[in-house]
Amino acid sequence: MITDVTVKHARNKLKEPFITAIRSVDEIETLSITIETDEGLEGLGAASPTLKITGDSFDSIHSAVRGPIKESIAGMPLKSLEQIVSNVRDACVGNTSAKAAVDIALYDLFSKKYQLPLYQLLGGYRNKIMTDMTLSIGKESEMAAKAESLVQQGFKALKVKLGGAFQEDLSRMRRLRQTVGDSIQLRIDANQSWDAKTAVRFIQMLEKEELAIEFIEQPVKGSDFEGMAYVTNHVQTPIMADESLFSAVDALRLVQMRACDLFNIKLMKTGGIREALAIADIAEAAGILCMIGSMMESPISVSAAVHLACGHRNIIYADMDAPLWLENLEEILEDGTIAYDGPRITCLER
CATH class of the missing domain: 3.30.390.10 (Enolase-like, N-terminal domain)
Structure with missing residues (x-):
């Protein structure tokens, strides 16, 4: 006990x-x-x-x-x-x-x-997953240089933080696509920074210029479910719910409103693994694919999230780069349950 x-x-x-x-x-x-x-x-x-x-x-x-x-x-x-x-x-x-x-x-x-390793306890669907790497919002030239460095390190997907002035954000995305070429996936995280109509106008500009954005996270305020639905129904680019999604109840509401195309599940929002599993199951039934994400968190909670993603077949995307930002990552992960090799994360058998 x-x-x-x-x-x-x-x-x-x-x-x-x-x-x-x-x-x-x-x-x-x-x-x-x-x-x-x-x-x-x-x-x-x-x-x-x-x-x-x-x-x-x-x-x-x-x-x-x-x-x-x-x-x-x-x-x-x-x-x-x-x-x-x-x-x-x-x-x-x-x-x-x-x-x-x-x-x-x-x-x-x-x-x-x-x-049993946690990923096996949770379903054992796979034991590895590929993460993207986040680009902090900053000067266009600095973001481009960082993106180039990350591609050289083997990352195939980059998540770009936006939320500045409209034209500056658009210029950032043009520069990044030009820098990394067509083979690298670019994802955008607006962190709730737009209203619905601004989001639609911005995303339609990206589409018109054929910048090939894989998906866009949380373009509007988390509480604005109607705004999420408006954006989703007025653009071609897939829209992912993040701050709008804390619980299985939220998941049901998003599904019923057809307010997004994808879910971003984070344990700090869901209250842990049990609720996250319910959300992933609801999403699977609705035909909505999921990403496992995190805040800037400890490798302990990130490891649990990675094991969850590897256990569940409907969690196919990963934004699990938080530990890679740490100064002393190797020391912290020495006795951990996951291992990083560039963008590849493996669940260890312990």
């Missing part, structure tokens, strides 16, 4: 600042969770606060984990995984990052108890 839940705070420096339309960070702040059992097993989970997206801060995550979430699972037998993760979900309102950290630790415990 579960005997204790402990919390530890850490900060890890990035190699360079990560800049989007809504924030700039130069380190990853992590709250790591350890759940202990009377069998001597330890499950590891983690969460990173992203106040502007999830509404969770370091203090709120810590309070939720040490308070109602810990109380909801203390003394429970590990074999009742579905009941335990349900208790975590219902322990408090919101607090998806705190719930994700504990949920990840519980799945880690369960995989250790039954001596």
Whole structure:
């Protein structure tokens, strides 16, 4: 049975600042969770606060984990995984990052108890996945130089952060396509920075110039489901829901409104693996392909997300580059459950 839940705070420096339309960070702040059992097993989970997206801060995550979430699972037998993760979900309102950290630790415990790698426990569909690499928003020349470097490192897909002035963003995309050529996939993440009509006008310009954008993430505010549907129905380029998608309820609403073409699943939004699985299943039934994504997070939570993606056949895209931004990645991943080889991520058999 579960005997204790402990919390530890850490900060890890990035190699360079990560800049989007809504924030700039130069380190990853992590709250790591350890759940202990009377069998001597330890499950590891983690969460990173992203106040502007999830509404969770370091203090709120810590309070939720040490308070109602810990109380909801203390003394429970590990074999009742579905009941335990349900208790975590219902322990408090919101607090998806705190719930994700504990949920990840519980799945880690369960995989250790039954001596199966997590991706096998979750379906075992594959053991490798290819990630894209993100280009922070910045000067056009700097973004082009970075893109060229990443292509030389073997990356076949680049996710471009936009959200500046209309013409500047358009010029950035022209320059990037010219720089990387036609064989590299370019994806755009607007991070909610446009209104619906601006998004349509911008995307139609990309289409007119045949810049061949693979898909565009969250062009409008996450709460603007009608705006998402408007954009999706007025452009040819696939539109991916990110900040609009926190739960299975959101997934159903997006499907019913035909508000997007693709889903981006992130554990810090869903509250962990259990809800993410429900979203992936809903998407599969609706014919919507999924991407596994992350915030700027700890390799612990990123590893769990990679295992989830490898376990489920409907999660075919990956935006799992956050650990690649860390200064001390090799040291952090030394005892981890995933390994990076350029854009290829492998789930390890431990």
